[in-house]
Amino acid sequence: MVKIIFVQPHPDDLELNCGHLMHYLSTKSNKNYVIKVASTTLGEYGLPGAQYDKFKGDFLAKVRLRELQNALSIHKIPAENITYLGYIDGLVPFNREMISKFANYLKKEQPDIIFGPEAIYTSYYHMDHVNTGKVLFYCIYHNLIGCRPILYYYQTLSPNFYFGFKEEDFHLIDQLLACHKTQFWLINRVKMMYKPKSRLAGFNLAGWKYAEKYRRVYFNSKNQNKNKPSLRVKIRSHWYSSMPWFQAKYPQDILKELNKKS
Ligand SMILES: [Zn+2]
Structure with a gap:
């Protein structure tokens, strides 16, 4: 397993x-995989505009958890395999409390492989x-979970692993995204970029037109040079982080500012 x-x-x-x-x-491989999903937040503030304010918080959290369960049922992943880590949408910290919460969860689960967002x-x-x-990197790097799972990041600019798929497989993503009805305002925008993005990744994988891209993180000191990004990645990374639309104020930054003033 x-x-x-x-x-x-x-x-x-x-x-x-x-x-x-x-x-x-979860459905096609003949190997014996147990797939679990951990959600740092339930996305309970993920609606734009003041007209939706009354739905934000607990109510939206319930709706979005159902949406997630529906999407995962397409992969045949049961609801009991979902863990909610209990953080507030938009206010996910990186501190000792968070590290120990994640470390405890991962220690209990003892995963062989973890996928998480690129840091x-x-x-x-x-x-x-x-x-x-x-936090995923920190827990593994500092041996906090009693095992050494392989870590892959998605949403990365520095991929070293690709998973290919075919044109006809796009309907799977349509089906999955259709489950997140509250997020259509955002998903419709992101979806426009989905095909070209997958096509670009597909150029790196012989025999496939489209691909998802991932970065495997190497913890072994012998493989450290595999973690080093190319100059192109460094430039793109800098460019992304300096773009005005990425410099949006996150709630924790606003809180910090307010605390300084008071
Ligand atoms: Zn997100």
Whole structure:
């Protein structure tokens, strides 16, 4: 048995980044995989505009958990395989409390492989994503979980592993995303980029037109040079992090500012 945990900051991140690989591992591969999903938050503030304020919080959390369960049922992953880590959407910290919470969870699960959001060379500078990626790295690097799972990052600018899929497989992603009805405002925008992005990744994988991309993180000191990004990745990474739309103020930054003033 091989245990694989897919970690996501918000419900819908896995569908947009790992849908094909998850589907293959959970339904098509003949190996004995146990697939679990951990969600740092329930995305309970993931609605734009003040007109939705009354739904945000506990109510939206319930709806989004159901949406996640529906999406995972397409992969035949049962609801009891989902763990919610209990953080507030938009306020995921990186601190000792979070490290010990993740370490306890992973210690209990003893996974062989973990997938999580890229923490360093990321194309998405949402602090919930960066901090979730960081905590996974920290727990493994500092041997906090009693095992050494293989760590892969999705949403990476520095991929070294690709999972290929065919044109006709796009309907799987449509089906998965259709489960996240509350997120259509965002998903419709992201979906436009999904095909070209997958096509670009597919150029790196012989025999496949489309692909999902991942970065395997190497912890062994012998393989450290495999973690080094190319100059192109460094430039893109810098470019992404300096773009004005990525410099949005996250709630924790605002809180920090407010605390300084008071
Ligand atoms: Zn997210």
